Each structure stands twice: as C-alpha cells, then as structure tokens.
Amino acid sequence: MGESRGAELLWGSRGKTARPQRLALTVDRIADAAIEVADAEGMAAVSMQHVAAQLEVTKMALYRHVASKAELVAVMIESAVGEPPDLTTVPGGWRPRLVRWADLMRAAWDRHPWLPAATTGERLTGPREVGWTESAVAALADTGLDGSERMDAVFLLSGHIRNTQSAATAGTQPWTAEKHLRDILRDHSHRFPALLEAEGSTNGSARDNGWSFGLERILDGLAVLIDSRR
Amino acid sequence: MGESRGAELLWGSRGKTARPQRLALTVDRIADAAIEVADAEGMAAVSMQHVAAQLEVTKMALYRHVASKAELVAVMIESAVGEPPDLTTVPGGWRPRLVRWADLMRAAWDRHPWLPAATTGERLTGPREVGWTESAVAALADTGLDGSERMDAVFLLSGHIRNTQSAATAGTQPWTAEKHLRDILRDHSHRFPALLEAEGSTNGSARDNGWSFGLERILDGLAVLIDSRR
DNA sequence: ACACCTTGTGTCCGCCGGACACACAAGTTA
DNA sequence: TAACTTGTGTGTCCGGCGGACACAAGGTGT
Known part of the structure; x- marks a missing residue:
C-alpha cells in the first residue's frame, strides 16, 4: 500500500506533496470504520488491514491509536451498545x-x-x-x-x-x-x-x-x- | 516437518525405511487428538498443525480424512456431546x-x-x-x-x-x-x-x-x- | 510385471496480528 | 533562525493460520 512516490517527486509540486489534508486518525474514527465493516460484512471481515483500508491508511497506523485488535473490538462494542x-x-x-x-x-x-x-x-x-x-x-x-x-x-x-x-x-x-x-x-x-x-x-x-x-x-x-x- | 532423508538413504536399511508401522490415520483418531488438544489447551489451540503434530503427521495428511477444519470441528462436537x-x-x-x-x-x-x-x-x-x-x-x-x-x-x-x-x-x-x-x-x-x-x-x-x-x-x-x- | 489407487509429504499462497525501524511535519527551545 | 523533540503514518519482516496442488511410495488387482 502507498504507491511509489517517484513520479510525484519528479513531476509533482514537490513542496507540499506528502501528507495531504486528510482527516486526522482518531480512536473514534477507527471504531466507526470498524463498525461500518462489521455491520456490512460481519465480524469475520474485521481485520486490521480491512479497517485500515477503509480509512485509506496502513494497518500499522491504527496501532498508534489502539494497542491491539482486542482493544479495537472493545471500543467497537462500547460504541455500538x-x-x-x-x-x-x-x-x-x-x-x-x-x-x-x-x-x-x-x-x-x-x-x-x-x-x-x-x-x-x-x-x-x-x-x-x-x-x-x-x-x-x-x-x-x-x-x-x-x-x-x-x-x-x-x-x-x-x-x-x-x-x-x-x-x-x-x-x-x-x-x-x-x-x-x-x-x-x-x-x-x-x-x-x-x-x-x-x-x-x-x-x-x-x-x-x-x-x-x-x-x-x-x-x-x-x-x-x-x-x-x- | 519430516527431516531430510538423505543420511537415511545412504546409511539406513534402504529397503523398508519409509512409512514405519505406525497406526493408520482415521477420522476418529484425528477427532480424538483434536479433542485432547481442545480439552487441554482450549479451542484456540486447535489448528490443523497442532492436531497433526499430536499425531506425528503433517497437517496435510489430515485433509485426506476431513475436508476442512470446519468438518473436523463438527466431528469433534459430535464425538464430544x-x-x-x-x-x-x-x-x-x-x-x-x-x-x-x-x-x-x-x-x-x-x-x-x-x-x-x-x-x-x-x-x-x-x-x-x-x-x-x-x-x-x-x-x-x-x-x-x-x-x-x-x-x-x-x-x-x-x-x-x-x-x-x-x-x-x-x-x-x-x-x-x-x-x-x-x-x-x-x-x-x-x-x-x-x-x-x-x-x-x-x-x-x-x-x-x-x-x-x-x-x-x-x-x-x-x-x-x-x-x-x- | 505392471498399472492403479490410497495415503502421507513438501512447497507454495494469501491473510492474519503484531514488532520494529524509519520518514517527516509541527512545535519547542536556544 | 537552527537544532531538537514529539507525534503520526509507512514499509518490511516474522510466525502462524487454512488450504491448493504436485509428488512419492506403499499396497493391491490383473
């Protein structure tokens, strides 16, 4: 994930290419995305990869905000009930x-x-x-x-x-x-x-x-x- | 799993090395081994690899007798109830x-x-x-x-x-x-x-x-x- | 003797959760 | 203004998972 930035470096506006103004990742946004996945495709479809893809980030980015998948699920539950x-x-x-x-x-x-x-x-x-x-x-x-x-x-x-x-x-x-x-x-x-x-x-x-x-x-x-x- | 048989081919009795008189694999023996694992270490420990190791075979050998893990679990349940x-x-x-x-x-x-x-x-x-x-x-x-x-x-x-x-x-x-x-x-x-x-x-x-x-x-x-x- | 069939092996694949080093923008301090 | 720190996202790697598939080597029927 994350295509090579070679061409962009050559042809892009160079100064402000990286990290466009994307919504900041938060626990709540992650939980919402995970709930969305679970509602639509079931709990089995909730993987770190899938949730991260939903937010257009890498799965490891999620670990900056939740310590483990178990914690993510716990947050999902709290939000859902x-x-x-x-x-x-x-x-x-x-x-x-x-x-x-x-x-x-x-x-x-x-x-x-x-x-x-x-x-x-x-x-x-x-x-x-x-x-x-x-x-x-x-x-x-x-x-x-x-x-x-x-x-x-x-x-x-x-x-x-x-x-x-x-x-x-x-x-x-x-x-x-x-x-x-x-x-x-x-x-x-x-x-x-x-x-x-x-x-x-x-x-x-x-x-x-x-x-x-x-x-x-x-x-x-x-x-x-x-x-x-x- | 299954160490290289090179030395054995060179030094062994060559004629009857492979496949020693080991109990034949059956669905029942597989189910019993899986139940043993589950009783001792919980359902999460029941993987094809783990069950196969219990029987001293490779995991793929199990698939000659059960079509999938779901089928193995079904047989386990039937046996256990x-x-x-x-x-x-x-x-x-x-x-x-x-x-x-x-x-x-x-x-x-x-x-x-x-x-x-x-x-x-x-x-x-x-x-x-x-x-x-x-x-x-x-x-x-x-x-x-x-x-x-x-x-x-x-x-x-x-x-x-x-x-x-x-x-x-x-x-x-x-x-x-x-x-x-x-x-x-x-x-x-x-x-x-x-x-x-x-x-x-x-x-x-x-x-x-x-x-x-x-x-x-x-x-x-x-x-x-x-x-x-x- | 030979072909077939059964049964176990080895290798490969994609996906999983997660550890870890790195990149890089923004804020702080000198 | 320059250097440092901090916070956040990326890339790579690992071991383990279920499973597809080709292969090896017995036993058996003709």
Missing part, C-alpha cells in the same frame, strides 16, 4: 422495566448483528456495558431478591438476548437451522419423531427465534419467585 | 425429565469446556446433536404446548446451558468477571450503585454462574404456561 437507558421513569414496577430494558437492548443488538460474535470469550469490558447491567439490576431493587439473585436474573435475561440474536444471524443451533433442519428431517425423520411432529404442529406463530416466548417464560419464572418472597 | 439420553424412563412428567436432560447436557459440556466456543456461528450439525434436541422436545410431548412452543422451550433451556458454560470458562460477561467487576466497582462505585449494593447483599449462595437459578426460573416459567393450558 450505546448509553444505558434510564428505566426509573417506566411505570408498573420491575416487570415493565425489564421488558423495556430487554427491548432496548435487543434493538441495539439488532442494529449491530456482530455483537454476539464480538462479545464471546475473554475480553475487556467497558463502562457502558457495565452500565446496562447496572440499569437492569436497579430495576430489580424492590423485588425482595438478594444481590446474587438479582445478578443471576439479569444474567439469565441478557443471555436470552444473546442467544436469540446469535441464532438470528447464524443458523447456529440445530433447532434454528430452519432449512437445514427440514432437510435432515426429510431424510432421517424416523430417527427424530418428536421433532417431526413439533415441526408439523406449529400454530403458525411469528418466527422470532423464540425471543418473545423465552422472554415471557423468564419473566413469569421471576414473578413466581418474587411473589413467593412477599 | 455423546449419545443423546433416553428420558422416557424418568418418572414424574416433563419437569423431572427436563431437569435430567439439562443435568446430563451440562455434564457433557463440563467435560469439554470448549464446546461453547466450538458451537457458535454458522456450522454443520450432526445427528447426535439433533438427537439431544429430539430428546428434550419429546419430553414436552404431553404438555399441551404446540410444536413451535416446544421448540422454543428447548431453545431457551439449551441457551441457558450454553450461557452458563461459556461464562464458566471465560469471564466473558460483565456480571461474571468476578475479580474484574470488583475492581471496576472499587474505582467507579458511584456510577454503579445498584451493582455495588447487589455485590454486597448476596446471601452467600454457591457460585455456579446462575446455573441453578436460571434453570429453576425457566422451568417455573414453563410450568406457568403449561398449567394455564390445562
């Missing part, structure tokens, strides 16, 4: 608040389908991400649940978001591989009678990867516990 | 059956902590994996739930297993990063009052990443729905 919401204005107690929280979080993750892929494995965690957790835990303040129960409840809920979202972008699980599963069932239906029957007896509900079903079940389950504490 | 269980002998209806199913699945995933990492993203699915789903869906046969509800319920449950297991192996989520979270709270406690308070008011329960908590909530939530259908 956005500011955590304020749920204190939502009326109706813990359940409507959690529903609002889940909808907002799902919306953010919907805008950036690579978030599940980016947030697996050991990694750095930023303040906004912690802020989202804070927000949900706060919504459970007056439920009579103790601290670890509140944490576990939020973990359960956000895990559900993660699962439905990653299932949405990749036919990752046996039960969500729509077409794939149907093919298997056609060829091996005798081995999976219960799946075959379940496939046939759907009530024609909207296919949302079990998002609303799981959400309702989780909230119902929390309600059972919370009511029992009163 | 094991045969799906027969739950029909478990008494007490759907709930004990699902508890048994979840415990068995969690045990298998516990033996192979790389399973979460290996089963994310687009991938191939084998009969055993589908068999596990079949097994759980079958356990919900007499609940009055329709087909897609049964599928969604199993998705919800197995998603919880995946989440708790991947949280166990990597401090991946803000709420499971134990030490990390504690550090953040020490430095920024004013920004996360609810987390700080939750951290303090735990009832000293066993730390299992919310496994049993989430399992009970999910099953309670399913029970609410199932009871309402009767």
Whole structure:
C-alpha cells in the first residue's frame, strides 16, 4: 500500500506533496470504520488491514491509536451498545422495566448483528456495558431478591438476548437451522419423531427465534419467585 | 516437518525405511487428538498443525480424512456431546425429565469446556446433536404446548446451558468477571450503585454462574404456561 | 510385471496480528 | 533562525493460520 512516490517527486509540486489534508486518525474514527465493516460484512471481515483500508491508511497506523485488535473490538462494542437507558421513569414496577430494558437492548443488538460474535470469550469490558447491567439490576431493587439473585436474573435475561440474536444471524443451533433442519428431517425423520411432529404442529406463530416466548417464560419464572418472597 | 532423508538413504536399511508401522490415520483418531488438544489447551489451540503434530503427521495428511477444519470441528462436537439420553424412563412428567436432560447436557459440556466456543456461528450439525434436541422436545410431548412452543422451550433451556458454560470458562460477561467487576466497582462505585449494593447483599449462595437459578426460573416459567393450558 | 489407487509429504499462497525501524511535519527551545 | 523533540503514518519482516496442488511410495488387482 502507498504507491511509489517517484513520479510525484519528479513531476509533482514537490513542496507540499506528502501528507495531504486528510482527516486526522482518531480512536473514534477507527471504531466507526470498524463498525461500518462489521455491520456490512460481519465480524469475520474485521481485520486490521480491512479497517485500515477503509480509512485509506496502513494497518500499522491504527496501532498508534489502539494497542491491539482486542482493544479495537472493545471500543467497537462500547460504541455500538450505546448509553444505558434510564428505566426509573417506566411505570408498573420491575416487570415493565425489564421488558423495556430487554427491548432496548435487543434493538441495539439488532442494529449491530456482530455483537454476539464480538462479545464471546475473554475480553475487556467497558463502562457502558457495565452500565446496562447496572440499569437492569436497579430495576430489580424492590423485588425482595438478594444481590446474587438479582445478578443471576439479569444474567439469565441478557443471555436470552444473546442467544436469540446469535441464532438470528447464524443458523447456529440445530433447532434454528430452519432449512437445514427440514432437510435432515426429510431424510432421517424416523430417527427424530418428536421433532417431526413439533415441526408439523406449529400454530403458525411469528418466527422470532423464540425471543418473545423465552422472554415471557423468564419473566413469569421471576414473578413466581418474587411473589413467593412477599 | 519430516527431516531430510538423505543420511537415511545412504546409511539406513534402504529397503523398508519409509512409512514405519505406525497406526493408520482415521477420522476418529484425528477427532480424538483434536479433542485432547481442545480439552487441554482450549479451542484456540486447535489448528490443523497442532492436531497433526499430536499425531506425528503433517497437517496435510489430515485433509485426506476431513475436508476442512470446519468438518473436523463438527466431528469433534459430535464425538464430544455423546449419545443423546433416553428420558422416557424418568418418572414424574416433563419437569423431572427436563431437569435430567439439562443435568446430563451440562455434564457433557463440563467435560469439554470448549464446546461453547466450538458451537457458535454458522456450522454443520450432526445427528447426535439433533438427537439431544429430539430428546428434550419429546419430553414436552404431553404438555399441551404446540410444536413451535416446544421448540422454543428447548431453545431457551439449551441457551441457558450454553450461557452458563461459556461464562464458566471465560469471564466473558460483565456480571461474571468476578475479580474484574470488583475492581471496576472499587474505582467507579458511584456510577454503579445498584451493582455495588447487589455485590454486597448476596446471601452467600454457591457460585455456579446462575446455573441453578436460571434453570429453576425457566422451568417455573414453563410450568406457568403449561398449567394455564390445562 | 505392471498399472492403479490410497495415503502421507513438501512447497507454495494469501491473510492474519503484531514488532520494529524509519520518514517527516509541527512545535519547542536556544 | 537552527537544532531538537514529539507525534503520526509507512514499509518490511516474522510466525502462524487454512488450504491448493504436485509428488512419492506403499499396497493391491490383473
């Protein structure tokens, strides 16, 4: 990258050839470019080379602003999840608040389908991400649940978001591989009678990867516990 | 790899030097070696080179038996999850059956902590994996739930297993990063009052990443729905 | 005896993350 | 004004990755 500057030195205006007035590289610009790549081509396409090309610089230029790819991904995540919401204005107690929280979080993750892929494995965690957790835990303040129960409840809920979202972008699980599963069932239906029957007896509900079903079940389950504490 | 055979040709027994009586390479031996590597060093350490070295062959030899790394991983998964269980002998209806199913699945995933990492993203699915789903869906046969509800319920449950297991192996989520979270709270406690308070008011329960908590909530939530259908 | 087929080897390619030395403009100080 | 420092982008190199492809050398069937 960076074509030879020989001809330019010979023929160009010599005085001010190098480094034209190009936008300065910043962490934010890098993160935005990386997010753009990830939104369009998926997390697998986010390499230092690709992001740098997007900004018309060499990949090593990026390392002046981020220490490693892991750090770049961390910055991408912080930017993509956005500011955590304020749920204190939502009326109706813990359940409507959690529903609002889940909808907002799902919306953010919907805008950036690579978030599940980016947030697996050991990694750095930023303040906004912690802020989202804070927000949900706060919504459970007056439920009579103790601290670890509140944490576990939020973990359960956000895990559900993660699962439905990653299932949405990749036919990752046996039960969500729509077409794939149907093919298997056609060829091996005798081995999976219960799946075959379940496939046939759907009530024609909207296919949302079990998002609303799981959400309702989780909230119902929390309600059972919370009511029992009163 | 494979040192030059010059000296051997000059000094060796010439007739039967090459290809000593070494165990024949098979898909199963390759998968076993790969699983061994993954169990010991994690999924990131599973490369064709590393697995081949484990078997004392070149990496290209593996491609005589598997078409790609994705196929190797698929075979690893099929081998690692094991045969799906027969739950029909478990008494007490759907709930004990699902508890048994979840415990068995969690045990298998516990033996192979790389399973979460290996089963994310687009991938191939084998009969055993589908068999596990079949097994759980079958356990919900007499609940009055329709087909897609049964599928969604199993998705919800197995998603919880995946989440708790991947949280166990990597401090991946803000709420499971134990030490990390504690550090953040020490430095920024004013920004996360609810987390700080939750951290303090735990009832000293066993730390299992919310496994049993989430399992009970999910099953309670399913029970609410199932009871309402009767 | 010979041809074929199977199976493992060696070499090459492009891409990855990243270390490191260098180029060069701008600001600071003498 | 001249010399130095600092900050930012470039070029080159490295080891490791998945994988294509040609080749070697057994075993086997005719």
